[in-house]
Amino acid sequence: MSEAFQIILLAVDSAIRLSVPLLFACLAGLYSERAGVVDIGLEGKMLIGAFAAGAVASLVPNPWLGLLAAVMASVLFALVHGFASISQRGNQIVSGVAINVLASGLTAILGNAWFGQGGRTPQLPSGARFNEITLPLAEAARSVPLVGEIYYQVISGHSVLVYIALGLVPLTWFLLYRTRWGLRLRAVGENPAAVDTAGLSVTRLRYSAVIMAGILCGFGGAYLAIAQSAGFITDMTAGKGFIALAALIFAKWRPLPALGACFLFGLLDAVALRIQGVSFPGIGQVPVQAIQALPYILTVVLLAGFIGKATPPKAVGVPYLKDRS
Amino acid sequence: MSARTAPVWLTAGVVPLVNVAVAFLAAGLVVALIGENPIEALGIMLRGALGSQYGLGYTLYYTTSFIFTGLAVAVAFHAGHFNIGGEGQALMGGLGAALVALSLPFLPWPLLLPLCVLGAAAAGAAWVFIPAYLQAYRGSHIVITTIMFNFLAATLLVYLLVGPMKMAGSMAPETARFVPGATLPLMNQMAAWFGLTITRTPLNLSFIFAILAAIFVWVLIWRTRLGYAIRTVGANPDAAVYAGISPARITVIALLISGGLAGLMATNEILGVQGRLINEFTAGAGFVGIAVALMGRGHPFGIVLAALLFGVLYQGGAELAFDKPKITREMIIVIQGFVILFAGALEMMFADRIAALYARLTGKVVAA
Secondary structure, eight states: OOHHHHHHHHHHHHHHHHHHHHHHHHHHHHHHEEEEEEOOOHHHHHHHHHHHHHHHHHSOOOHHHHHHHHHHHHHHHHHHHHHIIISSOOOOOHHHHHHHHHHHHOOOOHHHHHHTTTTTOOOGGGGSOOOOOOOTTTHHTTTEEEEEEEEHIIIIIIEEEHHHHHHHHHHHHHHHHHHHHHHHHHHHOOOOHHHHHOOOOOOHHHHHHHHHHHHHHHHHHHHEEEEEEESSOTTTTHHHHHHHHHHHHHTTTTTTHHHHHHHHHHHHHHHHHHTTEOOOOOOOOOOOOHHHHHHHHHHHHHTTSSOOOOOOOOTTTTOOTTTTO | OOSSSSSSSIIIIHHHHHHHHHHHHHHHHHHTTTTTOOOHHHHHHHHHHHSSSSHHHHHHHHHHHHHHEEEEEEHHTTTTOOOOOOHHHHHHHHHHHHHHHOOOEEEEEEHHHHHHHHHHHHHHHHHHHHHHIIIIOOOOOOOHHHHHHHHHHHHHHHHHTTTTOOTTTTTSSBBBOOOOOGGGBBBHHHHHHHTTTOOOOOOTTHHHHHHHHHHHHHHHHSSSSHHHHHHHHHHHHHHHTTOOOOOHHHHHHHHHHHHHHHHHHHHIIIIIIIIBHHHHHHTTHHHHHHHHHHHTTOHHHHHHHHHHHHHHHHHHHHHHHHOOTOTTTHHHHHHHHIIIIIIIITTTTTHHHHHHHHHHHHHOOOOO
8 A cells, every 4th residue: 555545544534533523513503503593602512511521431431421411511501502692682692702711711610629630630541431443344344455445544443423423414414404393493593583473483493403502512522522532621622613613604504515614624634733844845844823724714715705605594693582573 | 671761870880780790699609619618719809909019010900901802892892793803903913013123123212112002003903904894895794704813813923933933042932022112111110200119010001001092992982973983883784874874984994993902902911011922922811801891881981990800800810729729710711701691691681670670669660
């Protein structure tokens, strides 16, 4: 097998690992924003989820309980966001900022008070984490050129959460475009008054979307703390929630393109990690920061309408008031 | 019942105070949750922040940064926009000040210092220009673009500080020191000019700038034609068009002022304290600005008070973390989060109930 091919396989493999938290958060934002609730609190919900997962998995060495804790913590924050933006008709951006700031402060202070390791949770043993799974026949298939190598290196050998994330993409597509709930959810993000007139509860639909976002952010947080790493580290989301938001815009609020956007941003991350200190013929060293900045630059360019047009759901960010004439 | 028709002291005084009180109550619960006494913690905080010249100096030093970032958020609010990019604009303000200070060190200080301050404001304004333009003329949501620009600013600064602008021979990501003529005098030095002795703290001349900026914003928003245009666009862009005001133009202008104010935050930290450009010097001041602007309800007087409160929290929080190691400095971030939640996102939660209570107590009917 040639060296270049191996490098590509490794890059794709690490891009998948790096894009999974983005994908969870991006799909979370997709449910929320398609229902008309802006969610810039993805970062905070993932962070509190990661903390809950790390904390619980360190007490009870079972990754599934860690995941459950992550989902519960994240849904709790999602409900605060829902209460502020749906029931109280508050400013959804301000509420999202509050979620992010609260998560950043609470995880640090509670982590320090409970575990006394400067905001970290204790290092997890292997049994308390989601470990890498070798898919059936991976070893055997390795001898098959090309396809077997790809199967062994790229497709096999991830934690179960990676496969869940990938499975969520078609599932989300199905839920949104092929079920009654999905149709109503999309309608409530475009024209809540029409949904209300049809006798459906705007409030209930929007809450269901916000809770869905909470669940998925919990998965993303759990992935960071108990699959990718062996415990929670202060501010371990490190802006991933915002990159996911960028990916959501990049995907124009659609599930299948969301997978592509998250993979692209994950790949950029993987490339940035690899090219540190590497000198390219003719170009010299490419500053890592240039690659790290690309997702943000691409998103701004897209928002500016220079490459296609990103049109958000029509009613996104607007609280619904029943008696408005 | 609506709170809108209730008296001003109720809507602009009691309601925000109740919201902030609830935020503090929630924070107190967190303190209790980690097994410390909230009342005792509050006492340590207040003593640490206000109990000595040293503490007070630090408190006002923190306050300075928060006045700038709070005013920045408020000016954008008045135009109906949420400038969440204060953090990035302040970082770029530091870069602007540093570029002037490092490239024109031969100038005499009466020329160099004002240029450095202008450099900070100009760079902050420049950093918001693209998001502002895209919002005004292409409808790209400014919240998203300024978030992206925060990350871009942080990345750009890291690149410059480990690369082209790094001081030769230093391991840390920082520039060379500025010449003395490019730095602001500390308050204790200024007091010494008048024969007064006060404790040396990072408090510097930029505190006076911050107060002047608050007065400037008040005059701008409530006493000028431009301010009227900004408020009109913020209240109703469609009506503004009929009044002959261009919402797009006013949006850009208001956001440039907002970015300039955020950039001025760097005068405190970079020109006042550090005397060189360092990485991550804003330390979240841009986000504190959001809490400050919400708490101060967009009014410069309220913003100065709210900034002072956060100054107390930051200095008192440092003392508290020293006395009670379990309550780390992140406690301030928790309080900040609760303030943004209760004084911002949930600001109307208690308003109706308070108005109803007022109506019952006074017997006056507050119209719905």
